[in-house]
Amino acid sequence: MADNAHDFSSTRLAIFGPGLLGGSLLLAGRALGIADIRIWGRSERSIAEAAPFADLATTDVAAAAKGADFLILCVPVEAMPALAVDLCRSRSWAPTAIVTDVGSVKGMVMRHVAPIFAQAGVDFVGSHPMAGSERAGFAQAKADLFVEAPCIVVPSENAAATARVVAFWEALGSRVTRMEAARHDHVVARVSHLPRVAAAATLFSALGRDASDADFAANGLKDTVRVAGGEAPMWRGILEANRDAVLPCLVDLRDAIDDFIELLRREDGAGLEKRLAEAKALRAQHLPPRQPPLP
Amino acid sequence: MADNAHDFSSTRLAIFGPGLLGGSLLLAGRALGIADIRIWGRSERSIAEAAPFADLATTDVAAAAKGADFLILCVPVEAMPALAVDLCRSRSWAPTAIVTDVGSVKGMVMRHVAPIFAQAGVDFVGSHPMAGSERAGFAQAKADLFVEAPCIVVPSENAAATARVVAFWEALGSRVTRMEAARHDHVVARVSHLPRVAAAATLFSALGRDASDADFAANGLKDTVRVAGGEAPMWRGILEANRDAVLPCLVDLRDAIDDFIELLRREDGAGLEKRLAEAKALRAQHLPPRQPPLP
Numbered sequence: 001m002a003d004n005a006h007d008f009s010s011t012r013l014a015i016f017g018p019g020l021l022g023g024s025l026l027l028a029g030r031a032l033g034i035a036d037i038r039i040w041g042r043s044e045r046s047i048a049e050a051a052p053f054a055d056l057a058t059t060d061v062a063a064a065a066k067g068a069d070f071l072i073l074c075v076p077v078e079a080m081p082a083l084a085v086d087l088c089r090s091r092s093w094a095p096t097a098i099v100t101d102v103g104s105v106k107g108m109v110m111r112h113v114a115p116i117f118a119q120a121g122v123d124f125v126g127s128h129p130m131a132g133s134e135r136a137g138f139a140q141a142k143a144d145l146f147v148e149a150p151c152i153v154v155p156s157e158n159a160a161a162t163a164r165v166v167a168f169w170e171a172l173g174s175r176v177t178r179m180e181a182a183r184h185d186h187v188v189a190r191v192s193h194l195p196r197v198a199a200a201a202t203l204f205s206a207l208g209r210d211a212s213d214a215d216f217a218a219n220g221l222k223d224t225v226r227v228a229g230g231e232a233p234m235w236r237g238i239l240e241a242n243r244d245a246v247l248p249c250l251v252d253l254r255d256a257i258d259d260f261i262e263l264l265r266r267e268d269g270a271g272l273e274k275r276l277a278e279a280k281a282l283r284a285q286h287l288p289p290r291q292p293p294l295p
Numbered sequence: 296m297a298d299n300a301h302d303f304s305s306t307r308l309a310i311f312g313p314g315l316l317g318g319s320l321l322l323a324g325r326a327l328g329i330a331d332i333r334i335w336g337r338s339e340r341s342i343a344e345a346a347p348f349a350d351l352a353t354t355d356v357a358a359a360a361k362g363a364d365f366l367i368l369c370v371p372v373e374a375m376p377a378l379a380v381d382l383c384r385s386r387s388w389a390p391t392a393i394v395t396d397v398g399s400v401k402g403m404v405m406r407h408v409a410p411i412f413a414q415a416g417v418d419f420v421g422s423h424p425m426a427g428s429e430r431a432g433f434a435q436a437k438a439d440l441f442v443e444a445p446c447i448v449v450p451s452e453n454a455a456a457t458a459r460v461v462a463f464w465e466a467l468g469s470r471v472t473r474m475e476a477a478r479h480d481h482v483v484a485r486v487s488h489l490p491r492v493a494a495a496a497t498l499f500s501a502l503g504r505d506a507s508d509a510d511f512a513a514n515g516l517k518d519t520v521r522v523a524g525g526e527a528p529m530w531r532g533i534l535e536a537n538r539d540a541v542l543p544c545l546v547d548l549r550d551a552i553d554d555f556i557e558l559l560r561r562e563d564g565a566g567l568e569k570r571l572a573e574a575k576a577l578r579a580q581h582l583p584p585r586q587p588p589l590p
Contacts, residue, residue: 130513150511177511190501191512195519198497200574201551205493205544206485207577208551214581216445216472217486218425222582223518224490229579232572236564243559249500250556256496256503257549264538264545269531277527279495282502284524286509287517 006167012036012094014068016061016083018050020133021102022074023141026053028172031143040064049138062090069094070168072127073101073113078237080113088120098161100127100168104188105241106154106181114156123161126154126181128188129174134229147173152188154181189245196235197246198253199228301462307331307389309363311356311378313345315428316397317369318436321348323467326438335359344433357385364389365463367422368396368408373532375408383415393456395422395463399483400536401449401476409451418456421449421476423483424469429524442468447483449476484540491530492541493548494523 011034015022018041029037030053038056041047051057058064065071065087073080080103087099099117103109106126114124131149133140151174155162162178169176179187203225207214214221239246263272306329310317313336324332325348333351335358336342346352353359360366360382368375375398382388394412398404401421412419426444428435446469450457457473464471474482498520502509509516534541558567 130511132513132515134515149513152511187508187511190504190508191516194501195497195516196571197552197555198493198500199519200571201548201555202490202493203574203577204551205547206489207581208547209485211577211581213482213485216425216447216482217582218427218444220427220429220522221486221490223521224494225574225578225582226518227515228574228577230571230575232568232575235571236568239559239567240562240564243562247556247559250552250559252500252503253496254549254552254556256499257492257545257552260492260496261542261545261549264534264542267535267538269535272534273527273531276491276495276525276530279498279520279523280525280527282498282506282523283520286502286506287512287520 006171008070008168008171009033010035011070012068013038014064014071014093015039015074016064016072016087017041017074018047018057018138019074020136020138020140020145021129021131022072023050023138024131024143024145025072025074025102025172026050027141027143028146032171038064038068050141061086062092065090066092067094068092069096069098070164071097071099073099073103076234076237077103077105077108077241080109081116084113084116088116088122091120093122097122098164099124100165102127102129104128104132104192104238106152106184107245108241110154110181123156123158125156125158125162125165126184127165127169128152128154128184129169130188130192131174132230134227136231136234144173149174151176152179152184153177154179154184185242185245189242189249193238193242193246194249194253196227196230197239197250199225203228301466303365303463303466304328305330306365307363308333309359309366309388310334310369311359311367311382312336312369313342313352313433314369315431315433315435315440316424316426317367318345318433319426319438319440320367320369320397320467321345322436322438323441327466333359333363345436356381357387360385361387362389363387364391364393365459366392366394368394368398371529371532372398372400372403372536375404376411379408379411383411383417386415388417392417393459394419395460397422397424399423399427399487399533401447401479402540403536405449405476418451418453420451420453420457420460421479422460422464423447423449423479424464425483425487426469427525429522431526431529439468444469446471447474447479448472449474449479480537480540484537484544488533488537488541489544489548491522491525492534492545494520498523 015025039050039054047057117124129151131145151169166176334345334349342352409419424446426440446464461471
């Protein structure tokens with residue numbers, strides 16, 4: 001580990017996965033002045049766009065990790081255990097290395113990924129920068145993606161390693177909160193995984209019977225279902241990995257819709273208005289206007 | 296009616312209701328070069344902001360309508376019948392007058408508002424410019440609100456009056472479609488009224504148990520619930536007026552969520568991914584990226 005936990009200029013950074021998050025880390029790391037940044041992808045095609053920005057772009061896990069002291073796993077959560085096994089087989093990293101990730105689920109990662117690294121004698125600290133988008137791939141990557149974005153860090157038993165990972169995200173401009181994995185998973189089930197499913201269900205009910213109705217859709221429907229544009233395999237992985245936390249949210253959602261159905265069925269106008277006003281107040285109090293969308 | 300159905304320069308336009316839509320009509324009418332525009336509001340306070348842009352701003356229905364040949368009702372749907380009765384009591388409009396509206400529900404308006412005007416010998420043509428927002432009031436009004444916005448016109452038996460109303464919206468830049476009231480109400484239940492309820496229900500399930508989770512909400516949740524910011528009394532009126540069309544949509548939404556619950560419960564990963572991919576495809580095919588939000 002570097003002498004100064006907040007200095008990343010001499011870091012040798014290895015990024016595994018060249019998508020929106022991994023690609024943005026590459027660009028943000030460059031902007032931060034990190035001297036040596038490697039990026040790994042599963043295929044030559046997957047790393048072609050990122051290669052011009054990296055010191056090394058490779059499909060060889062051991063080559064990407066060689067001598068690196070800060071490793072970030074940016075592959076889908078369900079692909080992390082296998083990648084961890086590959087990495088630990090080579091053990092080509094620097095003796096001071098720390099590993100973190102960007103996975104949207106932390107319980108599964110701390111249970112099934114962290115122990116693989118622990119066995120190999122390297123510290124794993126879980127991270128979740130909440131800066132995703134329904135758009136995927138390096139083409140959407142931005143150097144400032146993490147600026148002002150919330151980032152949750154799941155501490156490891158090694159306080160110095162945890163501090164180093166926190167400092168990394170703060171150097172990129174993120175607002176870091178430390179949180180246990182179980183609490184993290186419950187929070188993101190509510191504020192991130194639930195909306196993905198709600199958006200898909202709203203799409204089916206809005207356009208499932210006659211998609212040509214979309215000709216009359218204004219920005220309301222478009223915004224409500226935007227996150228339904230997220231990649232299906234990635235979201236399958238997230239929902240499966242966080243199943244226990246997501247299921248109760250979906251039951252709450254179903255019950256909230258049943259409430260509205262009941263209010264309308266029994267023509268309870270006052271009750272209906274009260275619920276609509278509660279929703280408006282909840283939004284006004286807790287969800288300030290969004291950042292502008294990606295261009 | 297003017298000799299040229301597409302010339303509005305000599306129109307005497309009376310706008311009833313100085314909110315987002317009425318206010319935007321005032322500004323758009325000015326930009327179009329309409330010489331005489333009056334605006335009516337329920338209280339002096341409600342018309343204060345609009346007054347500087349109008350030839351007359353008044354709380355007197357008869358004064359606003361006096362000599363007008365194009366009248367637009369921009370009050371909430373549930374307030375329209377009483378306003379229509381007031382207007383027909385004075386009958387101060389020009390002999391060539393046409394009346395239209397901007398209501399989000401058309402069946403109720405054609406059943407309960409159009410006949411009041413028919414009895415008074417004036418043609419009513421239903422309109423629904425789909426350019427609303429969760430933001431309300433004249434402060435949000437924009438001269439270009441209707442540009443490129445879909446606008447549904449419900450034809451009256453008088454083809455010339457219908458053509459004049461269509462020409463009006465087209466002059467403001469809207470993309471007009473003619474549609475029967477019942478079909479309109481089914482379409483907007485799906486693409487507009489359903490998302491409002493889905494957004495509210497998503498908010499309750501996301502933040503209803505612990506609103507502090509909002510600290511970790513990214514743009515995904517914010518966009519998904521944006522339309523829950525709409526005014527509660529107005530939306531109560533819309534949902535009540537379009538109850539018969541909205542209820543089946545909500546049942547479809549509830550069923551779509553139940554499907555997701557079942558897929559997760561029985562750990563049907565392939566089925567889950569298939570549904571997520573269907574939603575992504577439905578969005579990609581039918582909902583192009585949204586217009587930028589209001590500033």
